[in-house]
Each structure stands twice: as structure tokens, then as C-alpha cells.
Amino acid sequence: DIQMTQSPSSLSASIGDRVTITCRASQDISNYLAWYQKKPGKVPNLLIYGASTVQSGVPSRFSGSGSGTHFTLTITSLQPEDVATYYCQKYDSAPRTFGQGTRLEIK
Amino acid sequence: QVHLPQWGAGLLKPSETLSLTCAVYGPSFDFYWNWIRQPPGKGLEWIGEINRSGRTNYNSSLKSRVTISVDTSKNQFSLRLSSVTAADTALYWCARAPLLGGIDAWGQGTPVTVS
Numbered sequence: 001d002i003q004m005t006q007s008p009s010s011l012s013a014s015i016g017d018r019v020t021i022t023c024r025a026s027q028d029i030s031n032y033l034a035w036y037q038k039k040p041g042k043v044p045n046l047l048i049y050g051a052s053t054v055q056s057g058v059p060s061r062f063s064g065s066g067s068g069t070h071f072t073l074t075i076t077s078l079q080p081e082d083v084a085t086y087y088c089q090k091y092d093s094a095p096r097t098f099g100q101g102t103r104l105e106i107k
Numbered sequence: 108q109v110h111l112p113q114w115g116a117g118l119l120k121p122s123e124t125l126s127l128t129c130a131v132y133g134p135s136f137d138f139y140w141n142w143i144r145q146p147p148g149k150g151l152e153w154i155g156e157i158n159r160s161g162r163t164n165y166n167s168s169l170k171s172r173v174t175i176s177v178d179t180s181k182n183q184f185s186l187r188l189s190s191v192t193a194a195d196t197a198l199y200w201c202a203r204a205p206l207l208g209g210i211d212a213w214g215q216g217t218p219v220t221v222s
Contacts, residue, residue, distance in 0.1 A: 089209065
């Protein structure tokens with residue numbers, strides 16, 4: 001099975017900062033990658049699919065890039081409501097493995 | 108829009124079988140119907156999926172204990188996980204995913220405790 005590895009596992013940033021989270025696949029998954037935001041007590045929220053397509057309703061400060069094995073999620077100007085854990089997930093084929101998550105906090 | 112109410116037993120003893128069901132209200136064709144879980148303090152784990160034709164895919168680590176089924180007459184799909192242990196304690200969600208797309212709809216979640 002293809003493994004998904006996120007980095008960092010956690011990070012702390014200031015309001016207004018640009019934040020980048022990385023997801024690496026152990027094999028080529030083309031652009032079949034999604035990003036989710038998970039807040040405590042809430043269901044995960046789809047942010048990005050197709051590696052770079054922003055889901056409807058998601059703020060424009062969220063963007064995604066990459067293909068093959070290397071992907072990034074970027075928040076251009078961090079807001080207080082962005083405190084959450086972020087997960088990548090592959091969906092090129094089963095299993096639809098998630099990354100281990102990146103916990104984002106406000107400094 | 109799609110609505111995915113889910114239900115099932117929330118407290119199990121070790122060795123019992125976990126059973127959860129999810130109803131689908133809304134579009135159901137051309138989607139895979141997923142089960143995902145999150146143990147306390149840990150990350151998201153994909154359990155498996157099924158489509159309306161009954162084609163299934165499972166997480167390799169759970170494959171020997173998992174069965175996902177679909178009842179198209181009721182627009183429902185179900186998860187059974189046998190021989191549960193404390194390691195299966197988690198919040199379980201049903202969810203919808205396009206064949207080649209991210210998960211765009213989730214059930215409300217069912218907490219399951221094995222003790």
C-alpha cells in the first residue's frame with residue numbers, strides 16, 4: 001500500500017503568517033490528493049481535491065499544489081479560526097490512506 | 108445536498124462485533140460510500156468503502172475483520188467489524204466520496220467504546 005507522510009506533525013504560527021504543510025506519497029498518485037481540516041467536535045471538512053482545486057465555500061486563503069509524490073497545502077494569511085488538524089488523503093486507488101495529520105496552533 | 112444519518116451500538120465488550128448503519132438521503136449514484144474512524148487522540152483512519160453495485164475496498168490492516176454491505180432498496184450501507192478490542196475504540200463516521208474525489212459529505216459520527 002502507498003504510504004502518506006505529512007510534515008511537520010505540528011506547527012505554531014502567528015496571525016497573518018503564511019503556513020505551508022507538506023504531504024508526500026510513497027508512490028506516484030498523480031493529482032489524486034485531497035486536504036481536510038478537522039476541528040475538535042466537528043466532522044472533517046474537505047478543503048482541496050485534485051491536489052489544487054478549492055472546494056466550494058472554502059476561503060481563498062487556502063490553496064494546494066503538487067503532483068506525483070509531493071504536495072503542499074498553503075494558508076496565505078493565518079486566521080484564528082484556522083486552528084485545526086489538517087490531513088491529506090490519497091484517492092487514486094484503494095486504500096484511500098490518510099496522512100498522520102498536522103496540528104496547527106496560533107503562536 | 109446529501110444527508111447521512113448513522114446509528115449503531117456504542118458500547119461493546121471485547122470479542123463482540125461492531126455494527127453501524129448509515130442512511131443516504133440524496134444523490135447516491137457514482138459515489139463510493141466510506142467508513143472512517145478516529146481513535147481518541149489519534150488521526151483519521153480509512154476503514155473501507157462500497158459502491159451501489161456492492162464492490163468493496165478495505166484497509167489492509169482491518170480486512171480480515173471488516174465487512175461493508177449495501178442495501179440499495181433502503182438506501183443504506185453498513186459496517187461490521189468483528190472481534191473488537193480496546194484498540195477499536197473510536198469515533199466512527201460514514202461518508203460519501205466520488206469515485207475520483209475527496210470525501211465531501213459525512214455522517215454525524217458514532218462514538219464506539221470497547222470495554
